[in-house]
Amino acid sequence: MSSRATNAADSSVAVTSAPDVLSTPREFGEHAAAVVLVNVSKSFRGPTGDKTVVHDLSLQIGAGEFFSLLGPSGCGKTTTLRMIAGLERVDGGQIFLGGTDATEVPSHARNVNTVFQNYALFPHMSVFDNVAYGLRRQHVEKVELRRRVGEALNLVHMDNFVMHRPRQLSGGQQQRIALARSIVTRPSVLLLDEPLAALDLKLRESMQEELKRLQRELKLTFVFVTHDQAEAFAMSDRVAVMEGGTLVQVGTPEELYLRPATRFVTTFVGRANFIPASLVEGTATSRPDDVASRQLSETLGADAPSGTEASVFVRPERLQLRVGDFAGIEGPRVRGTITDKTFSGAQTVVRVRVREHVELTVTCDSASIEAREAAVGAEAVVTWLPSDATLLDR
Ligand SMILES: Nc1ncnc2c1ncn2[C@@H]1O[C@H](COP(=O)(O)OP(=O)(O)OP(=O)(O)O)[C@@H](O)[C@H]1O
Numbered sequence: 067m068s069s070r071a072t073n074a075a076d077s078s079v080a081v082t083s084a085p086d087v088l089s090t091p092r093e094f095g096e097h098a099a100a101v102v103l104v105n106v107s108k109s110f111r112g113p114t115g116d117k118t119v120v121h122d123l124s125l126q127i128g129a130g131e132f133f134s135l136l137g138p139s140g141c142g143k144t145t146t147l148r149m150i151a152g153l154e155r156v157d158g159g160q161i162f163l164g165g166t167d168a169t170e171v172p173s174h175a176r177n178v179n180t181v182f183q184n185y186a187l188f189p190h191m192s193v194f195d196n197v198a199y200g201l202r203r204q205h206v207e208k209v210e211l212r213r214r215v216g217e218a219l220n221l222v223h224m225d226n227f228v229m230h231r232p233r234q235l236s237g238g239q240q241q242r243i244a245l246a247r248s249i250v251t252r253p254s255v256l257l258l259d260e261p262l263a264a265l266d267l268k269l270r271e272s273m274q275e276e277l278k279r280l281q282r283e284l285k286l287t288f289v290f291v292t293h294d295q296a297e298a299f300a301m302s303d304r305v306a307v308m309e310g311g312t313l314v315q316v317g318t319p320e321e322l323y324l325r326p327a328t329r330f331v332t333t334f335v336g337r338a339n340f341i342p343a344s345l346v347e348g349t350a351t352s353r354p355d356d357v358a359s360r361q362l363s364e365t366l367g368a369d370a371p372s373g374t375e376a377s378v379f380v381r382p383e384r385l386q387l388r389v390g391d392f393a394g395i396e397g398p399r400v401r402g403t404i405t406d407k408t409f410s411g412a413q414t415v416v417r418v419r420v421r422e423h424v425e426l427t428v429t430c431d432s433a434s435i436e437a438r439e440a441a442v443g444a445e446a447v448v449t450w451l452p453s454d455a456t457l458l459d460r
């Protein structure tokens with residue numbers, strides 16, 4: 067019988083349970099949902115047979131929402147975006163745009179525009195003609211066309227570049243022209259596939275702000291693909307996390323960070339500590355002070371078999387470090403030895419080994435007494451609030 071959660075001296079672990087997957091099911095009215103995917107699947111034929119790259123994916127994106135698809139390389143983000151755009155047929159499921167079934171509607175007849183990573187401007191055309199392209203195809207009359215191109219260029223702060231050619235512009239400027247070109251036809255949904263990936267960090271951050279401003283001002287629905295968690299969090303109203311073709315969780319950035327549904331989401335959206343815990347047989351007879359097993363059995367249900375494994379997760383900034391004086395500590399805590407201390411400006415990162423193979427990462431304010439007094443090799447106690455701990459991997 068193991069009780070790893072409680073073997074360390076002083077330990078008592080209090081937990082709250084993780085939310086169900088898809089923690090914020092959001093009900094949009096029939097007309098409020100701009101994009102709805104229902105059980106969408108897609109396979110590609112490969113050298114070793116068919117490979118499912120998007121599996122049974124369902125989501126609702128509200129009109130005017132800034133919605134991101136976030137996940138590691140190859141998880142199916144671009145494929146999902148291309149199916150919404152109609153550039154890729156679905157193998158199963160349905161896609162609704164603006165409340166109507168668009169599953170069989172060809173790409174040019176869908177009221178969506180796509181901005182790709184490599185902006186694909188027409189090199190032989192001026193900035194004006196690039197932006198005017200979609201309007202000319204719609205046979206928009208001349209005066210109106212000039213007005214709308216001017217307005218789109220103004221929105222992306224590029225009105226002084228109308229006669230430039232793409233090669234005379236920087237990457238960020240070209241990206242803004244690509245955006246102007248995609249919003250000028252007023253699509254109800256704009257799909258953006260890693261549109262900032264080619265830009266350097268500074269430019270990327272200023273483009274993030276501009277994109278957000280544009281989206282708010284025009285009240286467009288944005289579906290934004292990225293593998294960068296910070297970018298998704300900085301811009302989005304809600305984020306869908308994908309893993310291996312499957313949707314793992316949808317929520318606001320706060321929900322994903324504070325109440326991740328799985329271990330994958332937990333580590334993909336930030337740093338995390340996992341404290342292993344096991345359910346101990348007959349808590350009353352084993353250890354009356356065994357908070358971990360008591361809470362585990364409450365969460366798992368009375369008939370969970372003894373030895374059931376789980377882990378408790380806490381973010382590094384929600385852990386508090388105590389060094390030197392351990393008097394009067396209450397609540398969940400573990401005792402250990404400091405193994406590393408790294409100064410990183412405003413914060414200092416301290417590693418504490420609390421038992422064999424289990425090290426906790428604690429971030430503390432560099433100005434705090436704990437950060438200054440923490441020394442490698444010293445004894446420390448790590449504490450946290452029960453409400454900051456979540457039970458995972460049931
Ligand atoms: N046309 C295709 N034919 C065969 N396999 C494909 C095709 N397009 C994509 N795939 C495969 O489908 C999977 C998902 O690809 P997708 O481009 O959607 O990933 P992604 O999440 O956009 O990744 P990245 O972040 O690298 O752009 C990958 O394994 C890819 O190799």
Ligand SMILES: [Mg+2]
Binds near residue numbers: 143144145
């Ligand atoms: Mg991609």
